[in-house]
Amino acid sequence: MKRILFSLVLLSSACASKVAIKTPTGFADVTEQSAGGYDYRATSADGVVIAVKRIEREPRDAEPSFWYQAVENQLRQKGGYARLSSGPVKSADGVEGLQLVFGHDQNGHPFLYNVAIFLTPKTIVVAEFGGRKDKVDEHAANLTASLQSLSVRD
Amino acid sequence: MAEASADSVAMVAPSAPMTPRMAGGARKMAVAMDDGPVANLPDGAPIATDALSSDAPVAPLNKQLIYEANLNLAVFEVGRALDSVDRMSREMGGYLVNRSDQQITVRVPSQRFRDALQKVIAFGDVLSQNVSVQDVTDQFFDLQARIRNARAVRDRLAELLKKSVNIEEALSVERELRRIGDELEQMEGQLKRLSELIAFSTLTVHFQPPPRDPVDQVVRLPFPWLGDLGLSNLLRL
Numbered sequence: 001m002k003r004i005l006f007s008l009v010l011l012s013s014a015c016a017s018k019v020a021i022k023t024p025t026g027f028a029d030v031t032e033q034s035a036g037g038y039d040y041r042a043t044s045a046d047g048v049v050i051a052v053k054r055i056e057r058e059p060r061d062a063e064p065s066f067w068y069q070a071v072e073n074q075l076r077q078k079g080g081y082a083r084l085s086s087g088p089v090k091s092a093d094g095v096e097g098l099q100l101v102f103g104h105d106q107n108g109h110p111f112l113y114n115v116a117i118f119l120t121p122k123t124i125v126v127a128e129f130g131g132r133k134d135k136v137d138e139h140a141a142n143l144t145a146s147l148q149s150l151s152v153r154d
Numbered sequence: 155m156a157e158a159s160a161d162s163v164a165m166v167a168p169s170a171p172m173t174p175r176m177a178g179g180a181r182k183m184a185v186a187m188d189d190g191p192v193a194n195l196p197d198g199a200p201i202a203t204d205a206l207s208s209d210a211p212v213a214p215l216n217k218q219l220i221y222e223a224n225l226n227l228a229v230f231e232v233g234r235a236l237d238s239v240d241r242m243s244r245e246m247g248g249y250l251v252n253r254s255d256q257q258i259t260v261r262v263p264s265q266r267f268r269d270a271l272q273k274v275i276a277f278g279d280v281l282s283q284n285v286s287v288q289d290v291t292d293q294f295f296d297l298q299a300r301i302r303n304a305r306a307v308r309d310r311l312a313e314l315l316k317k318s319v320n321i322e323e324a325l326s327v328e329r330e331l332r333r334i335g336d337e338l339e340q341m342e343g344q345l346k347r348l349s350e351l352i353a354f355s356t357l358t359v360h361f362q363p364p365p366r367d368p369v370d371q372v373v374r375l376p377f378p379w380l381g382d383l384g385l386s387n388l389l390r391l
Binding site for chain 1: 375379380381383384385389390391
């Protein structure tokens with residue numbers, strides 16, 4: 001009986017860490033194969049990657065605007081990213097967040113980096129996708145659909 | 155140039171009797187003291203000794219010395235420290251020579267030199283200091299003697315002018331009188347300047363802000379996950 005209970009607990013925690021998102025068409029879920037501390041990661045054959053990370057929301061009392069600003073500052077001031085646009089976004093389970101789109105040139109190639117931040121009472125969910133601009137543009141519809149399928153509630 | 159402890163050095167006001175001496179260059183002795191004690195510096199009382207040698211016997215009075223100090227101070231608020239040095243010099247009966255954003259030169263009565271130095275040191279963290287003592291005794295008395303002689307010559311020429319019998323002779327004496335007069339004026343100016351340098355010591359204080367903990371212009375929040383954001387991590391499968 002104890003062994004069954006223990007197994008259930010393990011199963012339950014595994015499920016809790018599993019991110020509910022629809023893998024974009026043409027992408028492969030490589031969460032198990034890749035490192036980097038992501039809770040979900042999928043890639044296209046041409047190198048566009050979408051990933052989700054769940055982070056414990058600490059400190060809890062920090063407002064969403066704090067986190068949005070922190071992410072934006074991190075990328076603009078330290079990462080050398082140019083903010084192209086930002087706007088509200090909503091997860092599949094109705095949590096509102098902010099989506100930021102950044103541009104970044106590297107070796108003469110423009111790259112796009114898209115990050116959406118959702119906040120639940122206990123968790124910060126960061127959904128990212130990016131890659132070479134021409135490739136991201138090619139997959140844009142599928143990436144958007146995938147992002148809209150993301151459930152973030154605890 | 156000699157370097158020595160300054161504990162046997164003091165100064166004298168320029169009230170010495172005129173003693174003709176042969177012209178000689180001023181001797182300058184530097185006392186470089188990196189964070190050195192101020193206790194070794196000349197005290198207020200105007201007692202002259204021979205220059206800067208610890209075993210030197212007490213020299214006859216009337217040494218004419220010029221004291222100069224250059225200090226490099228690391229301070230936090232340069233503007234406030236500059237004001238303090240300026241104010242201190244005025245309170246001591248001295249005056250401001252020049253002032254820039256990072257440097258100030260003031261002059262204080264020689265008798266207050268040690269005092270002033272101590273006060274300046276208290277304004278900041280002394281990185282280095284250099285105190286020099288220039289012995290201008292020979293130069294000072296030689297100048298006085300030359301002035302005295304020139305005045306005597308001038309007086310004699312004036313007498314000659316009165317006794318001149320023709321215009322040619324009078325013109326010649328007048329030319330010589332003018333030359334002596336110019337020379338005298340020049341030497342009196344030098345003596346005045348020298349006396350001033352002896353009576354007032356010069357302190358130049360250069361303020362150099364201490365190397366501080368560099369303040370990061372970019373906000374760094376204590377959330378490591380923020381540092382993981384970006385394409386480099388995202389695309390590294």
